[in-house]
């Protein structure tokens with residue numbers, strides 16, 4: 001695990017503060033790169049298995065006239081990047097080894113190998129984790145936190161830092177809601193307890209329209225025609 005969890009000694013905490021300050025500068029550099037290339041960038045965060053890669057996959061299948069780039073973050077393997085290759089314009093895998101989050105410098109290096117002038121949207125799929133990815137600005141325009149029906153309704157209360165940072169919370173696998181006794185009203189209330197401004201989008205692999213419409217609205221704002 002990384003040291004940002006706050007379990008370190010005082011000296012370590014000072015080092016981490018420094019790391020976070022450096023990260024802010026790199027994030028600003030990334031944001032300048034996104035803006036100068038007219039790329040809408042989206043940081044996708046959520047637990048392992050919540051449906052982050054699937055959401056990107058569905059987006060690529062639905063918006064075929066949009067050029068999508070993806071940076072995939074995982075501890076190991078390029079399984080997710082392989083899944084998306086051929087469906088997206090450009091896919092880069094970052095393997096973090098021990099680090100349980102992506103930072104702005106990793107993104108900055110990945111951008112060097114991407115055809116930035118050709119991209120409309122860049123998805124950054126963060127490492128599956130509801131804790132420290134929330135602490136690292138990557139320079140993205142939108143932070144999306146995914147919560148699948150299989151995770152239950154209590155996660156926004158248990159991981160408030162992550163949900164507080166979200167611009168949008170996407171509830172995935174909603175087609176399983178009945179089987180799981182998932183209470184949508186309860187989860188929406190829990191999200192609102194920690195974050196009143198986030199958009200809430202309810203979606204599933206088979207029925208992704210609400211997510212696609214949400215995204216189309218964001219594209220229009222970022223890239224006015």
Ligand code: MG
Pocket residue numbers: 052053080125
């Ligand atoms: Mg994934």
Ligand code: ZN
Pocket residue numbers: 001002003004099100101132133
């Ligand atoms: Zn971490």
